[in-house]
Amino acid sequence: MRLLHTADWHLGQTLHGIARDYEHARFLDWLLEVIDEQAVDALVIAGDVFDGQNPPIPALRQFYRFLARAKARRAGLDVVVIAGNHDSGSRLEAPSPLLTEMGVCVIGGLPVAEDGAFEADRLVVPLHDADGSVAARCVAVPYLRPADLPAMTDAAEDADPFIEGVRRVYAAAVEAGRRAVRPGEALILTGHCYMRGGALSELSERKILGGNLHALPVDIFPEDAAYVALGHLHRAQAVGGRERVRYSGSPIPLAIDEESYLHQVVLAEFEDGRLVRHDALRVPRFVAVRRVPGGGRFAAPNEVLDTLRGLELDAALPRDAWPFLEVSVALAEPRPTLRDEVAAVLAGRPVRLVKLAVRATGSGETLAEAAPLADLAELAPEDVFRRLYGKHHEGEPDPALIAAFHELVATVQEGA
Numbered sequence: 197m198r199l200l201h202t203a204d205w206h207l208g209q210t211l212h213g214i215a216r217d218y219e220h221a222r223f224l225d226w227l228l229e230v231i232d233e234q235a236v237d238a239l240v241i242a243g244d245v246f247d248g249q250n251p252p253i254p255a256l257r258q259f260y261r262f263l264a265r266a267k268a269r270r271a272g273l274d275v276v277v278i279a280g281n282h283d284s285g286s287r288l289e290a291p292s293p294l295l296t297e298m299g300v301c302v303i304g305g306l307p308v309a310e311d312g313a314f315e316a317d318r319l320v321v322p323l324h325d326a327d328g329s330v331a332a333r334c335v336a337v338p339y340l341r342p343a344d345l346p347a348m349t350d351a352a353e354d355a356d357p358f359i360e361g362v363r364r365v366y367a368a369a370v371e372a373g374r375r376a377v378r379p380g381e382a383l384i385l386t387g388h389c390y391m392r393g394g395a396l397s398e399l400s401e402r403k404i405l406g407g408n409l410h411a412l413p414v415d416i417f418p419e420d421a422a423y424v425a426l427g428h429l430h431r432a433q434a435v436g437g438r439e440r441v442r443y444s445g446s447p448i449p450l451a452i453d454e455e456s457y458l459h460q461v462v463l464a465e466f467e468d469g470r471l472v473r474h475d476a477l478r479v480p481r482f483v484a485v486r487r488v489p490g491g492g493r494f495a496a497p498n499e500v501l502d503t504l505r506g507l508e509l510d511a512a513l514p515r516d517a518w519p520f521l522e523v524s525v526a527l528a529e530p531r532p533t534l535r536d537e538v539a540a541v542l543a544g545r546p547v548r549l550v551k552l553a554v555r556a557t558g559s560g561e562t563l564a565e566a567a568p569l570a571d572l573a574e575l576a577p578e579d580v581f582r583r584l585y586g587k588h589h590e591g592e593p594d595p596a597l598i599a600a601f602h603e604l605v606a607t608v609q610e611g612a
């Protein structure tokens with residue numbers, strides 16, 4: 197049984213205001229080819245199908261069109277989709293009556309009975325091999341929010357109630373999976389969660405996840421799981437030294453700093469209930485990401501402008517495929533024309549500036565740090581101005597700037 201693991205598509209995402217539909221469309225075309233060529237039996241999408249709770253219409257169309265085309269190509273394909281934190285679980289699940297008929301199982305939230313009891317058995321999805329026999333049982337756990345978790349009346353005092361609650365949900369789900377597994381079938385898990393020790397994308401994840409808050413220990417996944425297909429982190433990685441517990445990562449860079457990631461999907465093969473091999477399939481980069489000067493560095497304006505002039509760009513590309521460009525400038529002195537200068541160098545060229553980052557190279561010291569004073573009144577306005585200038589810039593301010601400052605002070609004083 198051959199399973200393809202992917203996650204964090206974030207359909208409908210924009211990068212600094214630029215829609216990603218073109219890249220997503222190319223990725224989905226590529227994925228269809230892979231499903232065909234690799235004779236994939238099961239596709240697991242481990243959450244964050246969409247970038248937002250209320251996805252834009254083109255994103256919805258992309259998703260449903262993809263499912264229809266995938267099933268048209270491989271009628272026996274099992275598809276398992278779980279909701280991530282970006283998805284609306286109930287919205288994702290709404291078309292389930294139709295999708296179930298097609299062999300697409302969507303788990304948006306934890307199934308509960310009318311009396312509110314958690315029905316873990318409904319999280320277990322059979323996966324079939326090419327002969328149509330069940331080869332694995334996939335335990336599919338959507339992203340869990342505190343409100344989804346059982347009340348914790350008996351937890352140890354020092355236990356984090358969130359982690360303890362998640363552990364219990366997974367334990368019950370795994371038990372349901374074990375009950376369903378027959379000899380020769382693999383126990384597979386999928387979830388959308390943040391595991392301890394994961395490598396984060398600085399720009400698109402760290403600010404959302406907030407350090408190690410509620411990071412889950414890898415031992416919530418049992419050793420008898422043949423494979424654990426995770427979503428949430430955008431960088432592909434194994435978790436806690438366990439090769440069979442993996443994030444596939446996102447298929448396209450969702451932030452500029454993910455430019456260096458090796459975006460991939462994972463092809464996993466199972467025989468007699470065990471994982472026999474897993475391979476990372478590199479997703480082609482459909483739109484290049486260029487960073488000047490690159491590697492998160494900042495360079496002086498003239499150096500940056502020279503580099504931009506020398507950029508080799510492909511004029512034959514369609515507009516949707518023009519590279520994304522990030523420009524990072526270190527400013528030693530004010531340069532109010534910088535944005536215009538960058539725009540002038542790039543005008544008419546096949547590239548899209550998504551970000552112009554500017555870092556002042558002054559001391560960074562506040563007035564109080566630079567010169568502790570008993571009384572601010574000891575300083576003349578020009579002294580304060582010079583010190584502020586030194587916080588942001590190097591050297592002395594231009595005499596014309598000082599003159600302009602005095603003019604401004606005079607205007608304010610007259611007004612008062």
Ligand SMILES: [Mn+2]
Nearest residue numbers: 244280281428
């Ligand atoms: Mn996520």
